[in-house]
Amino acid sequence: MEENQSGSSQGAESMEDNPRRNFLKQSTLLTAIALTPAAAVKAAENHLDEKVAAVFEKMPVTIEINGKVHHLSVEPRTTLLDLLREQLDLTGTKKGCDYGQCGACTVHVDGHRVNACLTLAVMTDGKKVTTIEGLAKGEELHPMQEAFIKHDGFQCGYCTPGQIMSAVACVREGHAGSEAEIREYMSGNICRCGAYPNIVNAIMEVKAGGQQV
Amino acid sequence: MKQFQYVRPSTQQNVIAAIAQPGTKIIAGGSNLVDLMKHGVMSPDKLVDINKLPLKHITQGKNGVHIGALALNSQVAEDQIIKDHFPLLSMALNAGASAQLRNMATVGGNMMQRTRCPYFYDVAMPCNKRNPGSGCGALEGFNRMHAIFGQSDKCIAVHPSDMAVAMAALDATVTVVGRKGERRIAFTDFHRLPGDHPELDNNLAKDELILGVDIPANNFAKHSYYLKVRDRASYAFALVSVAAALDIDNGIIRSARLAMGGVAHKPWRLTNAEKALAGKPATTANFEQAAQIAMQGARAYKENEFKLKLAPASIIEALNHAAGLV
Numbered sequence: 001m002e003e004n005q006s007g008s009s010q011g012a013e014s015m016e017d018n019p020r021r022n023f024l025k026q027s028t029l030l031t032a033i034a035l036t037p038a039a040a041v042k043a044a045e046n047h048l049d050e051k052v053a054a055v056f057e058k059m060p061v062t063i064e065i066n067g068k069v070h071h072l073s074v075e076p077r078t079t080l081l082d083l084l085r086e087q088l089d090l091t092g093t094k095k096g097c098d099y100g101q102c103g104a105c106t107v108h109v110d111g112h113r114v115n116a117c118l119t120l121a122v123m124t125d126g127k128k129v130t131t132i133e134g135l136a137k138g139e140e141l142h143p144m145q146e147a148f149i150k151h152d153g154f155q156c157g158y159c160t161p162g163q164i165m166s167a168v169a170c171v172r173e174g175h176a177g178s179e180a181e182i183r184e185y186m187s188g189n190i191c192r193c194g195a196y197p198n199i200v201n202a203i204m205e206v207k208a209g210g211q212q213v
Numbered sequence: 214m215k216q217f218q219y220v221r222p223s224t225q226q227n228v229i230a231a232i233a234q235p236g237t238k239i240i241a242g243g244s245n246l247v248d249l250m251k252h253g254v255m256s257p258d259k260l261v262d263i264n265k266l267p268l269k270h271i272t273q274g275k276n277g278v279h280i281g282a283l284a285l286n287s288q289v290a291e292d293q294i295i296k297d298h299f300p301l302l303s304m305a306l307n308a309g310a311s312a313q314l315r316n317m318a319t320v321g322g323n324m325m326q327r328t329r330c331p332y333f334y335d336v337a338m339p340c341n342k343r344n345p346g347s348g349c350g351a352l353e354g355f356n357r358m359h360a361i362f363g364q365s366d367k368c369i370a371v372h373p374s375d376m377a378v379a380m381a382a383l384d385a386t387v388t389v390v391g392r393k394g395e396r397r398i399a400f401t402d403f404h405r406l407p408g409d410h411p412e413l414d415n416n417l418a419k420d421e422l423i424l425g426v427d428i429p430a431n432n433f434a435k436h437s438y439y440l441k442v443r444d445r446a447s448y449a450f451a452l453v454s455v456a457a458a459l460d461i462d463n464g465i466i467r468s469a470r471l472a473m474g475g476v477a478h479k480p481w482r483l484t485n486a487e488k489a490l491a492g493k494p495a496t497t498a499n500f501e502q503a504a505q506i507a508m509q510g511a512r513a514y515k516e517n518e519f520k521l522k523l524a525p526a527s528i529i530e531a532l533n534h535a536a537g538l539v
């Protein structure tokens with residue numbers, strides 16, 4: 001089967017000079033045969049409006065990340081979290097549990113907070129993604145970032161990017177009405193350092209400030 | 214995660230054709246399927262992304278509400294029609310998962326989510342649901358979360374969905390479509406008991422797609438309550454949950470709806486208790502009697518015996534809340 005490199009952000013990468021992909025190819029060769037790639041290609045031809053990625057194919061996707069449009073090519077199994085961290089070097093978004101349980105990987109997709117670790121990157125094709133790197137306007141920090149600093153909303157800081165992305169969403173969603181409501185709507189973000197009281201204070205202050213977040 | 218093919222058809226017809234092929238799975242929000250694929254519990258050869266289908270709408274008609282299969286859990290929970298007329302569903306959805314996950318989770322995906330039994334998740338352990346015939350690790354093992362109703366000696370897992378418990382209580386129907394056309398399934402018949410085939414969670418055929426759910430109009434909006442008992446204050450699966458809905462007129466219960474989560478392989482509707490409540494005054498004493506009736510036939514294991522006490526207490530508490538007595 002042909003490796004589809006067209007439209008790839010990593011156009012220089014070929015099968016020969018990438019040992020990992022070579023290994024993948026060999027290790028899953030049997031599956032590949034069973035899957036009759038020809039049929040997949042034919043399916044692609046039959047439904048031109050559909051995107052089809054065969055087993056070793058990368059899919060061309062267009063994703064706007066922090067205001068910048070990226071034309072990328074991704075393996076279907078790549079999560080948004082791995083795309084951000086490994087392909088795009090946007091390491092602000094953290095990998096905690098990798099299974100949707102801790103919230104460290106929280107980003108906004110089309111304005112809604114989601115767990116990037118359970119999101120397939122191909123499924124964000126055509127969407128807008130905002131990560132912690134996209135919150136500040138140049139040198140000027142986002143009000144939530146300011147509030148986290150002011151209220152000591154972090155200790156080790158590992159969970160902080162996810163907390164802040166969730167906190168911004170929490171206010172935008174209208175769920176920062178009381179301390180109890182904030183705690184409930186921030187419960188998808190786990191902090192091992194136990195910075196919760198200060199995080200709640202930071203959110204309450206931003207909410208009370210009434211700024212555009 | 215194993216490599217797989219990915220397609221994103223834009224018509225229902227193409228989705229149905231695609232899912233009929235072996236090794237294929239639908240993906241909606243991905244919050245359950247991607248998790249299971251990362252754990253190696255499920256390893257489809259091909260994913261069919263259905264997000265191009267127009268199945269996101271929530272529409273109110275004279276006879277009730279229709280909710281598209283791709284409506285998000287957060288969208289449904291916050292929807293004004295749902296909040297006004299079916300608050301039980303809003304409460305159940307908001308009790309499930311986290312705000313991030315509810316933004317990913319769809320109605321179709323939520324009812325199709327698989328059990329959280331730890332042996333099902335651990336591919337090194339025996340599990341009849343994951344690997345039919347391999348045995349059940351939970352039967353003699355860590356079974357604190359497991360079933361007390363409707364289980365078999367092949368599987369004692371519970372269905373983890375909160376939304377489904379409310380749907381079952383509200384007499385919802387599921388509309389599905391396959392190669393032979395559309396059909397409707399009562400929500401209470403959608404999920405299966407394990408019997409000899411715990412690998413089958415529900416009665417959806419391999420080539421069928423869920424289009425949406427209909428909930429008939431009712432008089433329960435004023436007296437509904439979803440109670441979820443869990444190990445942490447929030448963001449954990451239910452040990453036991455209760456969906457309670459009452460139609461009360463002048464202190465008398467005209468009709469009642471009751472379902473439990475975390476106790477069976479499917480949302481567990483308590484029809485005998487509902488019948489016992491109909492026509493009676495809405496009092497705690499009557500709720501206690503209903504709870505007793507509801508518990509008939511319950512059977513526990515070494516580590517989940519506490520559910521035999523927790524479940525009836527939860528029923529009484531949920532009914533008290535629904536009736537406005539607490």
Ligand SMILES: Cc1cc2nc3c(=O)[nH]c(=O)nc-3n(C[C@H](O)[C@H](O)[C@H](O)COP(=O)(O)OP(=O)(O)OC[C@H]3O[C@@H](n4cnc5c(N)ncnc54)[C@H](O)[C@@H]3O)c2cc1C
Pocket residue numbers: 099100101238239240241242243244245246247248263282283308309310311314317318319320321322323324325326373374375376421422423424448449450451
């Ligand atoms: C950490 C964590 C905590 C959670 N806590 C809770 C909780 O407390 N309560 C709760 O109820 N849930 C909880 N969930 C589960 C969550 O609600 C489900 O993962 C979610 O609802 C699944 O929806 P989805 O659209 O993401 O499904 P997907 O992952 O996309 O799909 C799930 C399954 O449904 C099938 N499917 C999807 N749509 C259709 C359709 N239209 N027709 C036919 N088949 C379809 C897929 O093939 C797949 O098998 C939790 C999940 C996580 C990760």
Ligand code: SF4
Pocket residue numbers: 328330331332333339340341342343348349350351352367368369370411
């Ligand atoms: S209870 Fe069911 S899901 Fe859990 S190990 Fe036994 S067979 Fe598997």
Ligand code: FES
Pocket residue numbers: 094095096097098099100101102103104105106115116117118
């Ligand atoms: S890394 Fe995504 S939720 Fe933990």
Ligand code: FES
Pocket residue numbers: 153154155156157158159160190191192193194195
């Ligand atoms: S600040 Fe350390 S994990 Fe939250």
